[in-house]
Amino acid sequence: MSSATLQDDPSVESFFNVVETETLALFEHLSFEFLEEFDVFAPAQTGRTRDHEPPELMRGFLHCYYKDIYGIRPVERELRNTVVWLSCGFDRPPSRDAVDRFLTDLEHVANEVFDHLVEQAAxxxxxxxxxxxxxxxVRAMPADPDASKCYDPTKDEYYYGYGCTIVSTGQKIPIAAEFTESKQAPEETAMRVTRDALAVEQPIWMVGDSAYDTLDWHDHLLAAGVVPVAPYNARNTDDPLDIEYRVEDRIEEHSEDVQLKQPTLDETYNRRTGVERTNESVKDCGLxxxxxxxxxxxxxQVFLALCLRLVIAITNYERGDNPGSTIITV
Incomplete structure (x- = not known):
């Protein structure tokens, strides 16, 4: 019996009418049919077809991550639940191979899927x-052969895993991101993620900590009409300047008419705690x-967590609730 037939059954229909689940709410305002447009999900040249379509598998993973269920086997077990696989649009539970194959294929288009949801938030x-x-x-399992020993300067400790650079705005909304080999990402990663963020919409301010006290980052943003606010790192020179923020020096290279007041820069930099809250909310989603x-x-998995954070924010917004909340109230 197909999912359409099951959902047409009076007993099942009455169940969905009475019991409004968080899973149904997650998918109420967003369509994932756009996934079918990606070549990576097309049937193989050998003629092999998919037992399940990308939209329902995406919904299945988002449901599981919302419920703190991760890993191929746990996800496959959760999707055996009749109410769950019906809610996600399956006509029958997916196999472990189908779950594994989707996650592998998704990695090839993870950025594009994330960008699509960012556009929906915008x-x-x-x-x-x-x-x-x-x-x-991004902490990894000890059995992960590709992860490595990384240093976290904030906590002054080593960990085993990867990293992720995120640009966020609004109420814990990630808008650009990149998966990295460690938390301390190279400058080219920061530049790439910054360009991706500016491609969404142009802000007035771009805030980062002292790790972003680089000339290229500042000059790129100023040339784009965005004011970068990052603390000046005097350790980068033998002849330190008498400034608090690098932009105080660089602004003169780009404009003779603009003056930045210290209290304004301080107030803007204090908003940086927003990205820390975003990071924590995305970690709650599986990162x-x-x-x-x-x-x-x-x-x-990292990009699925980022996507889930966006889906939750959009869902709460559409339902008249707080987009910054990490839960959906039904």
Whole structure:
């Protein structure tokens, strides 16, 4: 019996009418049919077809991550639940191979899927005029052969795993991100993620900590009409300047008419705590510790967590609730 037939059954229909689940709410305002447009999900040239379509598998993973269920086997077990697989649009429970294959294929288009959801958030006015950039740790299982020993300067400790650089705005809304080999990402990663963020919408301010005290980052933003706010790192020179923020020096290179007041810069920099809250909310969605073996599945899990955070924010907005909340109230 297909899911359509089951949902037409009076007893099942009455169940869905009476019991409004968080899973149904997650998918109420967003369509995932756009996934079918990606070539990676097309049937193989050998003629092999998929037992399940990408939209229902995406919904299945989002449901599981919302319920703190990670890993191929736990996800496959959860999707055996009749109410769950019906809610996600399956006509029958997916096999472990189908779950594994989808996660592997998703990694190839993870950025594009994330970008699509960012666009949906932007259309709903969930972005504001201050962007914040930061990196966070992604802890891996000891059995992950691709992960490595990384250093977290914030906590002054080593961990085993990867990293992720995130730009966020508004109420814990991630708008650009990149999976990295460690929390301390190279400058080119910061530049790439910054460019991705500016491609969404142009803010007024871009805030980062002293790790972003680089000339290229500042000059790129100023040339784009965005004011970068990052503390000046005097350790980068033998002849330190008498400034608090690098932009105080660089602004003169780009404009003779603009003057930045110290209190304004201080107030803007204090908004940086927003990206830390975003990082924590995305970790609640599955970014905190990967339950995957290998870089491909780890990266896919990170972007699924980012996507889930966006889906929750959009869902809460559409339901008239707080987009910054990490839960859905039904």
């Amino acid at each position: 259309r709903r006015g969930l972005l504001d005029l201050t962007y914040c950039i930061d990196s966070t740790d 905190g510790r990967t339950h995957a073996r290998g870089r491909v599945h780890a990266r896919a």
